[in-house]
Amino acid sequence: MKNMKKIGKQKSDDVTQMSRKGAIARSRSIDHQLNEEREKREKEIQLLILGGGGSGKTTFMKQLRLHYGDKFPDEERRLWRPHVFQNVVDAFHRIISNMEVLGEEIKSDEGKASAQELNRLYPKMCYQRLLALENGIHASPKKNRDQLLLDLPSEVIKLQKDPGVKASYATRNRYPLRLSEAEEYFLNDFERICAPSYLPTIKDILFLRKPTVGVQEMCLTINSLNYRVIDVAGQKSQRNKWIHFFEGVTAVIFFVSLSGFNEMLEEDSTMNNLRDSLQTFQEMTHNQYLTKTDVMLFLNKHDLFMEKMKRFRLAETFPEFRGHNTPDDALGFIKDEFYRRAPPGKSLYTHVSCAINVDLMKTIIENVLQILVDINLRRTGLM
Template sequence: MESKEPKKAKNALKRVKKTLSLSAVGKLSRDALKRSQSIDNQLQADKDRKQNELSLLLLGGACCGKSTFVKQLRIHYGDGFPEEERLQYKNQVHDNVSGAAHKIINYMHTHDISFEKECMMVQAEEFQRRNPVLDINEILKTPQPVEERPAASKGANSLLAMACSELSKRFAILNMKCNGLSLNDQQLLLTFWNDKNFQQCYKSGQSKETSPENLTPQEIYFCDNMNRILSENYVPTHQDILYIRRPTLGVIEHVFHVDDLLYRVIDVAGQKSQRKKWIHLFENVTVVLFFVSLSGFDETLEEDDTLNSLTDSLNTFHDVSHNHYLDKTDFLLFLNKYDLFKEKLKTVQLKTFLASYDGENTPDACVKYVRDVFHQHRPCHKQVYTHVSCATDVEMMSDILAKVLNIIAEINCKKSGKLF
């Protein structure tokens, strides 16, 4: 018969093992619970962060004011362009005024007009050779060599990376023309500017009727400030930076912090040839800001002179607003360049280019018609907030931006289920 003492010892050992086992299990459970709580906390933190991050996608045709809108955001809600950075825009300002000089010199050639000193025409031609103007549409059309193209791969992200890689190569070409003007060429340009015949052609170049290469509003602005921007101690002002015309290539993301919210503003190329890449940016967008150039009602696209600019904007708005990836995304519609629109209506009839319009040729009546036409092209369930704007007007945009950010914050609250 087995003695009682060893049996008691065995039972005691079992109890000790069981206690140790339960203790280990308890420790494991506590560790697992801590890990679970840590994961839950991280998920909640990520959720809160995402609810406070808003993605704003800027869409619209070329030269409609998207990039100027971003500059206004920087002026009012960003770093305001410190002087050190404003100095970096000097070359871009010079390139803009150099482009205007090209047009005026070409106009002089076409109409057989010489400078007061005929020998200056040779210097003007040399000026053009030293400061060539690159055609953005030609750059975009230029095919890249097969061996330089990124390897083909599947998926939206890789397609976007491939598009951006290709555009980066082409943007490097464009950057070659961002060298500004040498001191000698600055002085030469001032000499041109003080020439009576050059001035006459400049005034003619402002009229669409007298010049096929009419000057843009930006070029007119810089020419009117020629002496200031070619002075020795020139530092670009906020207004100068707003007027710089430099096409966006590829995708540029800007970040702004406003009232505990982080705004990711995505600015993309507006040229017609680049729009097929837009679809890869439609995912997880809080709102779409769609820009229309009101003053484009009597203009054609730079890359397609058979297509009316305003009609193209309307067609693009229809396609984008009906895209199923943006089915639940609200739109903010900016009818931009209102100042130029008003000025054009003084001499041009809207109905000449929009045959469906038969109202008065007043700014209010014409804007109302354009706004109504765009709203008719939106899906019936989609909310579209409309703003009439002038992206180069700092005071006007201050008020508009405050309203826009308030609307976007309200939209975000509704989507996240928060009370506003």
């Protein structure tokens, strides 16, 4: 009996020792994995893209994919179709709502039925719905929403020909109907995108407006260096998530919509877009986690800015601007306003950009990559 006990004890000692050994081995393996992961991260260049909603962050990501990534293969381009239709549906929904303001009516019975159908389905297809789905608030699958969007062009085609709808569309860009660049672009090319064989082109993908929900990350390897690029959602309610990505980033790109100098925020009609950018830039550059981080300032939508400067006065929304109302003076003023908000001595690189322009962005991205390589060498003490 005594012996049995002894044998039993011996066995249990062996088992304990084996499980201890196993635990040590597992712990070593986890340590090893963590070290590998840390080393990988240390070697990785992390680029965080910040800026207000609609300033061009995701369009920049698309350009990165175009020049250094998979260039949007056909199978994936097909998946962009519902998003193109979303832009069209948003535009039509606003055009129809605007008819009430104008006292216009849809003339044909067919058109009336289509408008009713659009109004009925719209709550299931709009951006708020997408947000709810992404946040898991509704259990119904996203596929339903995409299918609704894909089925809609036939309804919208019937509406497009109606004289009342045409009258409303003619007042676009006059209060209260404001269509975005993307909406105008797709409405102008309506026949093409409604064709059953329609496959979005690269230009369509660059033009379309799909506000980012949450965070998107993209990993790229360029000249044997690994890059992790992080694109966040820019609308005000989403900005509290930015801080989670501040620690350890190699550099930040801050996007500004230059054409926002006389626009209000999409999500807050009391806040001037450019003033909001200035304020956000100031807060971001003074954040304790980013004091040593280099910042690239992208003054984007230069094309729209040039157009706008022909028609509007910067001093109307920025009375502190005392220069001539020329693009050069205005741009100089805007740049100074940003520089003056950064902490003294902060490294700032500025690019004036048009994120939908493929050739221009190729050059700008090459420049950005060179800057990132230099920053990385400096950080790792090799320069």
